[in-house]
Amino acid sequence: MASRYDDVMSLSVRRGFLWPAVDLYGGFSGFYDYGHLGARLKRKWEDLWTAHFLGLGDNYYLIDTTTILPEVSLKASGHVDHFTDILVTCTKCKESFRGDHLIEAVTHEEAEGLTTAEVDAKIRDLKIRCPKCKGELGPSRPFNMMFPVGVGPLGQDRAYLRPETAQGVFLNFKREFEALRRRLPMGLAIVGRAYRNEISPRQGAYRMREFLQAELQIFFDPATFGTTLPVDSVKGESLRVARGAEKHAPTANERTVADLIRDGLPAFYVYHMVLVQRFYLDRLRVPRERFRFAELDERERAFYNKVHFDVQVAQDSLGGFKEVGGVHYRTDHDLSGHALASGKDLSVPVADRKVLPHVLELSFGVDRNVWALLDLGYEVAGDRSVLHLPPSLAPVVVGLFPLLSKQGMPERAEALYRDLRPGFDAFYDETGSIGKRYARMDEVGTPYCVTVDHTTLGDGTVTLRERDTMGQVRVPGTSLAAILRDLLDGRREFRALGSPVSRP
RNA sequence: GCGGGCGUAGUCUAGUGGUAGAACAGGAGCUUCCCAAGCUCCUAGCACGGGUUCGAUUCCCGUCGCCCGCACCA
Numbered sequence: 023m024a025s026r027y028d029d030v031m032s033l034s035v036r037r038g039f040l041w042p043a044v045d046l047y048g049g050f051s052g053f054y055d056y057g058h059l060g061a062r063l064k065r066k067w068e069d070l071w072t073a074h075f076l077g078l079g080d081n082y083y084l085i086d087t088t089t090i091l092p093e094v095s096l097k098a099s100g101h102v103d104h105f106t107d108i109l110v111t112c113t114k115c116k117e118s119f120r121g122d123h124l125i126e127a128v129t130h131e132e133a134e135g136l137t138t139a140e141v142d143a144k145i146r147d148l149k150i151r152c153p154k155c156k157g158e159l160g161p162s163r164p165f166n167m168m169f170p171v172g173v174g175p176l177g178q179d180r181a182y183l184r185p186e187t188a189q190g191v192f193l194n195f196k197r198e199f200e201a202l203r204r205r206l207p208m209g210l211a212i213v214g215r216a217y218r219n220e221i222s223p224r225q226g227a228y229r230m231r232e233f234l235q236a237e238l239q240i241f242f243d244p245a246t247f248g249t250t251l252p253v254d255s256v257k258g259e260s261l262r263v264a265r266g267a268e269k270h271a272p273t274a275n276e277r278t279v280a281d282l283i284r285d286g287l288p289a290f291y292v293y294h295m296v297l298v299q300r301f302y303l304d305r306l307r308v309p310r311e312r313f314r315f316a317e318l319d320e321r322e323r324a325f326y327n328k329v330h331f332d333v334q335v336a337q338d339s340l341g342g343f344k345e346v347g348g349v350h351y352r353t354d355h356d357l358s359g360h361a362l363a364s365g366k367d368l369s370v371p372v373a374d375r376k377v378l379p380h381v382l383e384l385s386f387g388v389d390r391n392v393w394a395l396l397d398l399g400y401e402v403a404g405d406r407s408v409l410h411l412p413p414s415l416a417p418v419v420v421g422l423f424p425l426l427s428k429q430g431m432p433e434r435a436e437a438l439y440r441d442l443r444p445g446f447d448a449f450y451d452e453t454g455s456i457g458k459r460y461a462r463m464d465e466v467g468t469p470y471c472v473t474v475d476h477t478t479l480g481d482g483t484v485t486l487r488e489r490d491t492m493g494q495v496r497v498p499g500t501s502l503a504a505i506l507r508d509l510l511d512g513r514r515e516f517r518a519l520g521s522p523v524s525r526p
Numbered sequence: 527g528c529g530g531g532c533g534u535a536g537u538c539u540a541g542u543g544g545u546a547g548a549a550c551a552g553g554a555g556c557u558u559c560c561c562a563a564g565c566u567c568c569u570a571g572c573a574c575g576g577g578u579u580c581g582a583u584u585c586c587c588g589u590c591g592c593c594c595g596c597a598c599c600a
Contacts, residue, residue, distance in 0.1 A: 027593085028538095036537055036551075042591075048573050049591045105600055111527075118527055118597060154596095165527095167600070185600065221527065221598050229599070324600045405562065426559060453553090457561035464561090473560065485560075492561070523560085 027339040030396050031226060033409070037466050039063065039396060040227060052223030052231030054389070059466055062417035062447065064392050068213050068236060070415065074301050075211060075238045075384060078294075081202060082209030082238065087190025089215055090171055093180040098363030099189050099356060101182075104325045106166040108141045112152035113160045121162045124150050138162045167218045169231075183217035188383060190214070191239045192356040195379075199241075199370055206372060206379060207242040207250075213388070225340055227389040234388035240294075241379040243372050244353075248289040253279070256296045262314040263295075263331070272342050274314035291329055291351055294382060298333060298349060306391075307412045308398060312336040314343060326355040333386070337397040346394055347386035354378045399467060409467035410490060413510050419447045420506055421463040425475040427452050435474040438484070438499055446506060464489055470509065472502060485523055488516045494523040 035041045038057030044050040056064055076082045096102050108121035121141035128148050136144070141162040144150075152159055173179040184190065191210045198210055213236045223229050261282065262274040282292045295315055302308045315331040323330045333347035357378055361368040369378040399410040413419065422439040424431030432452050439450040449468070451459045456473065463471050471487040478484050478499065486505070487494045497505055497519060508514040 025593085031592095032537060045573090045591085047590080051591065101600070107598075109527085109598090120598080165598090167598095218600075224593090224599095226592095326600085407562095423560095455561085455563070456559065457563080459562090460560080461562045475560075487560085494560075 025339070026397075027225070029402065030339045030393075030400055033400055033407075033465070034060065034396060040392075052220055052229070054227050054230060059417040060392065063395070063411070063415060064234070064388060066415045066417070067388060067391055067395070070305055071236050071301075071386065071388075072211070072213065074305055075236075075297075076209070078238075078297055079207060079209045079240070081205050081207060082211065082240075083198075083202070084211050084213070085191065085194060085198065086214065087187070087194060087212060089184050089217070090173070090181050091184050091189060091193075092173070093182065094363065095189065095193060095360070096168065096182055096185075098359045099192070100325055100359060101168060101185055101189075102166070105168055105185060106164050108136065108138055108162045109165050110141070110145065110162045111160045112154065112157045119153065119159075121145070124153070124159075127153070138164055165221070167220070169217050169219055185218050186216050186385075187212040187214045187235045187237050188239060188352075188356070188385070191237070192360055192381075195241065195357060195360075196366065196368060204370065206370070206377075207240055207247060208379075209238055209240045211236070211238040213237075227393040228340055228344065230389060233390075236386045236388050238384045239352075240382045240384070242290070242382065243377050244380040245377070247380075248293075251290055251293050253283075253289045253293045256293060259296050261292070261295055261299055262310065263317065264314050265317045266319060269314075269316035269332075269334075269343070272336065274316075287329065288351065290382065291349065294384060295331065295349055298347070298384060302333070302335070305412070306395065306415075308335055308394075312398065315349070316343065316345075324350075326350075326352050328353050335394045335398070337394055339393075339397045344390070344394075345387070346390045347384070350383040350385060352381040352383050354380050356381060406461065406464065408464045408489065411467035411469070413469035414512075416467045416469050417447060418449045418463065418466055418468040419470065419510065420502075421449045421451060421459065421468050421471040423450075423456060423459050423471065423473045424452050425456055425473050429476075430479065431474045434478055434499075435472075438472065438474070438502060442503060442506070445503060460487065460492075470506065474499075486516075486519065491516070493517070495520040496523050 033039070037059055039060035040054050040056045042049040043053035043055045072084060076084065093102060109118050110121045110124060111118045122136060125141065125144050125148065128150060145159055150159065151157065168182040168185050171181045171183060173181045190212050194210070199208060202208055214234065215232060216235050217232050220229055220231050223231055257278070257280045259279050260276045261279065263277050263282070264274045268275065279292050279296060283289050299313065302313050303310055312335055314334050316334050318330040318332060327350045329351040331349050332345040333349065334343040335346050336343045357368045369376045395411060395415065401408050401410060420442060422435050424435040436450055439448055442448040460471055469489045473485045473487070475485060482499050483496045484499045484502070485494045486497050493516070505519065509516060
């Protein structure tokens with residue numbers, strides 16, 4: 023019995039969205055490659071994300087930074103120390119545990135950051151045994167989630183593949199602040215790869231060792247940011263949130279912006295939650311009930327976050343609400359860390375004061391979002407399978423077919439294809455029956471199909487078919503480009519295009 | 527990493543100690559023509575490595591990978 027996950031993965035592999043990397047040699051756990059449709063879908067998601075989030079501010083820009091970072095910079099960010107877990111394995115039942123957690127459970131004191139020798143000593147002194155089988159615990163060993171890289175001919179310069187794109191922004195903060203003429207708020211975004219040596223990659227594109235992040239870091243003056251935003255204009259807007267323990271249930275509560283601010287969340291933070299929710303509901307067309315913000319408590323949050331809500335989308339292939347992004351209030355953690363370690367003052371002048379800017383991070387996993395689109399969009403009903411992608415994200419926007427492979431119809435259809443090709447992701451097909459061609463387009467999410475038929479030969483009109491409704495209208499072939507552009511940009515509705523063509 | 531299950535064309539699968547069939551998909555052709563029609567032909571597979579054996583896709587071991595549970599998840 024194939025699961026929902028298998029169905030989505032099968033579609034992805036068959037049609038060219040994504041599949042396991044290096045599968046010629048049996049695969050490479052935690053790594054996935056994108057095929058021709060997946061790469062285009064991913065690129066369109068990135069473009070949409072970039073347009074939406076850079077549009078949130080006049081001083082928001084995209085930058086691009088290295089994926090390899092020297093140890094000193096990641097030491098300053100806290101990743102060298104905090105991204106390392108000390109693991110202890112039971113010699114009897116082979117179960118592994120985090121050393122600091124074992125010690126904290128007994129002493130109720132913070133034990134994170136201890137060395138392996140210290141953990142071993144504590145375990146011995148406190149006579150800690152395996153919590154599961156009471157067996158004897160083996161020696162502890164460090165495990166860092168970052169991939170080490172030896173730079174230089176002898177590999178003598180210790181470095182790591184970046185575990186998040188954000189550090190590239192912080193390292194370039196001072197340069198950009200000058201280049202952008204010293205203005206706050208300033209937004210710097212990176213869409214790029216990041217790497218984590220996950221112990222156990224799972225669930226396809228959900229937990230990967232190499233993945234693509236889209237992150238926007240907004241630098242601001244904590245004293246004034248909330249008051250400079252049009253928070254009042256969204257006060258009545260409702261957000262879907264699960265706070266504290268609520269996230270363990272597959273639901274969310276509708277809470278107004280005003281409510282959340284009254285509960286103590288910073289106004290600027292809630293304001294940006296609204297903008298993120300709009301991106302998912304309005305732009306990505308995620309059904310409202312499948313979207314929510316899930317709050318992480320102190321124990322679950324990363325070491326640098328003061329307020330943290332996951333952005334989650336409910337996906338049947340992954341068993342419910344799963345993280346696709348996050349809204350993180352990182353305070354001045356990063357800039358102060360880099361200021362301390364580099365010896366450079368990263369505070370900036372604001373009016374007559376010096377301010378170390380705070381950071382609000384809007385962070386998204388691109389691969390997770392692409393998978394969510396496939397999961398949400400894929401529908402199998404009887405013998406028809408349809409991928410309901412938002413038209414603006416569909417890797418193929420329009421299919422062009424001749425009804426018959428004769429009477430000059432292929433030439434007419436191909437001419438239309440040539441006309442549209444420069445401006446649209448168009449696809450021409452004359453093989454098989456017309457129904458089969460529609461079916462193929464439906465399955466890869468193509469929102470519109472155009473067919474040249476007998477009537478076309480007389481008056482130049484063609485049929486335009488909409489994927490989701492299978493409805494057809496007749497439009498002039500010469501207007502196709504303009505009509506498609508309007509449909510994709512949301513300026514026109516398909517049903518408003520004209521009277522439907524009836525079919526037998 | 528531990529435990530369990532699994533690995534046969536692109537996909538989904540049948541099957542055997544004597545090297546494999548089907549369906550769907552794909553290609554060519556005929557025919558038909560507005561929602562995966564039909565017919566003919568074709569392409570294509572036992573994850574990888576080792577062992578046992580006259581002979582291994584099948585049995586055994588290892589590796590890799592996938593799924594589930596545990597742990598982990600800045």
